[in-house]
Amino acid sequence: MYRETEIIKDAPQFGEPGFGDLVINVGPQHPATHGVLHLIITLNGETIKDIKPNLGYIHRSIEKMCESLTYRQFIYVTSRMDYLSAHINNHACALVVEKGLQVEVPERAQVIRVLFDELTRIASHELWWGAMAMDLGAFTPFFHSFRERETINVIMEETCGARLTMNYYVPGGVMWDLHPDFQKRVKDFITLYKKKIHEYDELVTGNIIFQNRMKGIGYISPEDVISYGCTGPVARGSGVHSDIRKVSPYSIYSKLDFDEVLETGGDSFARYVVRIKEMHQSIKIIEQLIDNIPEGDFQAKTKAVLKLPKGEYYQSVETARGELGVYIVSEGGTTPYRIKFRSPGFSNLSALNHMIKGGKIGDLIAAMGTLDLVIPDIDR
Amino acid sequence: MFIKDYIKDIASALKSLATGMKMTGYYFTHHKEIITEQYPDNRDTLVLAERFKGEVVMPHDENNEHACTGCTSCELACPNGSIKIITKFDVDAETGKRKKAIDTWVYHLDLCTMCGLCVEACPTNAIKMAPTFEHSVFDRNKLVKKLNEDGSKVRAGVE
Amino acid sequence: MWSFSEIAKNIDLWLNDLVGSTWALVLEMVIAGVAVIGLFAALGLVLVIMERKVAAWIQIRLGPNRVGPKGMFQSMADTVKLLVKEGMTPDGADRLLFNVAPFIAMIVAMLLMAPIAFAKDFQLWDMNIGVLYITAVSSLSVIGILMAGWASNNKYSLLGAMRSGAQIVSYELSGGLAILAVVVLTGSISLTDIIKAQENGWWIFKGHIPVIIAFIIYIIAVTAETNRAPFDLAEAESELTAGFHTEYSGMKFALFFLAEYINVFIVCAIGATLFFGGWMPLHIGNWQAFNHIMDYIPSSVWFFGKTFFLIFLIMWFRWTFPRLRIDQLLNLEWKYLLPISMINLLLVTLIAILGWHF
Structure with a gap:
């Protein structure tokens, strides 16, 4: 008892623990935080009274780094932010540079970008599905989801030359043309996906234990979603329109036929369903495009040294986790004067305390799983 | 109707559990579904995509000639300074003209992030990415490489 | 033979x-x-x-x-x-309790070996209160876990130990009631008598639906009692890192690890004895020829075959289901398993009195 009171005395700024409360550090090394997230939680028995996220363990000052990199170079760094949707991060940066340069991206490059964005989204959601099930104590789904994700990784490796941090998008298009096998591989993947996707429902979604762990847990109302600035599946799970692909379409998304997935539950299960349905929507987009890749250039002609005119530029895209915004202030030089990323993970994490307060430790893990946090994305 | 709901709950719960067990049972008995790659054993048959960005190499032809003119485009394109080109001036034996050429093409594999921007920037296609990935060594100095081979020179006609 | x-x-x-x-x-x-x-x-x-x-x-x-x-x-x-590996004792731990806890866990598992009949006439101690002994001793296993969690001077361990305490104590009830179903049918609490009573067919076949229900409840309860997934709240890797044995390393950890597996073996052996006839070969009523052929398979093979089948079942659970939350775990016990097993016991008693079983 002596030790506990000592810790409480030393840490008065973290909530207000009362007598008999436990202050526990979840992380920075913890199996369920998927990275170096540090949560200082105050427990009363099993009930959580307060959560205080403590960030900065993987802060690499990417924003500052970008200020010393040219407009071609800084794109690759953003792959290291949200490494699970690296392509989409790069897409945001490429778009904002193109906006500044007034470059028209060839049709073919746009289609290629959208195809890879959606493949990335599926890969990211596959990994989330496995990791979330593992948080809940079921280990098998992790391996099953990696089987499908591996197929996507092979496609990436073949065309982009890497599996996770590809750096395939350049201002004005994409680095190389598609690999000749690309279409066949993607069709194989769609076949495999359609053959195996019912297993996801059998193994996890329909499971009574899983449903009890998820339903009604981590509720967040639409008003709170807006006030916390949550985006992506977290917002759409509460019924808030927030899909950037629909709200302010970029690239060719306005021409595509797909639905914004909206659920009204607001709990962990709603967020889970949103992500599962988003994978179906991504497959739908890929199916529309895979046979209709237009011929033409894959890269617009750009100058060797890129210089953005003086001004401010902003572009947001929908990553697998929510809205990623890239804001560039240019002084007219070859490097950005200031760059700021609005990352989805940061605002989604800020709602964690609101969601979980009063729940059990198991709820914290379950809700954190459905937030789909990528820690380098939060810290940058 | 409390009892009826109670029993219905239990029945649906057991059914959902049985569905999951049926699926895992299927995989337990069907070993052909196993997807494990036994990496060090399958080294001989392992095929990597030809575009795989493993390390930067400089291809030399049979006359020990490469295509690098020493323009340092790659050095400028590299975001993290993993390329350092040391140039020298060759004197042409016939005409007596001084010509810029590379002395050492230093490649820091330990700094490289395999972004491929140097390959993209190279005007003469002198360098490319090689699909190798087993880079681990015991001494970090071994990761600093000289890419141009000893005694090599620029291929004729490459400007 | x-x-x-x-x-x-x-x-x-x-x-x-x-x-x-x-x-x-x-x-x-x-x-x-x-x-x-x-x-x-x-x-x-x-x-x-x-x-x-x-x-x-x-x-x-x-x-x-x-x-x-x-x-x-x-x-x-x-x-x-x-x-x-080095078996470390953390600073501030209660050294005595910390070091004794793994041995308590082991000793409990060892004690439970005594009344199990591994083969025909092969039993360490043929006591006439076998079932009572098993239920009594198996409840001691919680002490080892509580000691480990308390003495570790680690909050994760403490939480794990407290969870485990609530869990084992509650699941003992429905487990015990499920065992009672067989005891009622046999009319004896000696394991030898229970096995002998299954000479013309195992209880799971002879006892109609109530015994099958009792068996399902037994399997669920013992999975929880041995802290196996989906009831592994005491360890709960993704929540409490490793629960009560977070601070243990080396051989001390190995003893906990071993005790868990031995406990699984023991509860499965008891389940096989009660519901599947222990070492008793598969006998069907009066089919003399069939029964005779079955007798040629050694009794130890029967025993270990049944036990390992049940162990496989428990492993199958573990690698299929997600973990329950602590309040759901207790809900399952007190709102579902306990009432069902009580009503089930009444049904079994009715069957036993009226002699409806085969």
């Missing part, structure tokens, strides 16, 4: 002749102790490799395949590794 009882009797006579009755008793106890410890080690090795293979195949992996033929010696290599 040779019988274990003959061998035991001969050894007993030989020792009595050799050293006199007192020392013969002491020596027999030593032999029994060594045999139990040997069985422990062997079972630990076999069960760990079995678990890893089952997990791997369910997870479309190959599993251990490097040490020995098809990786069969992997668990031995792991044991050697654990033996040479």
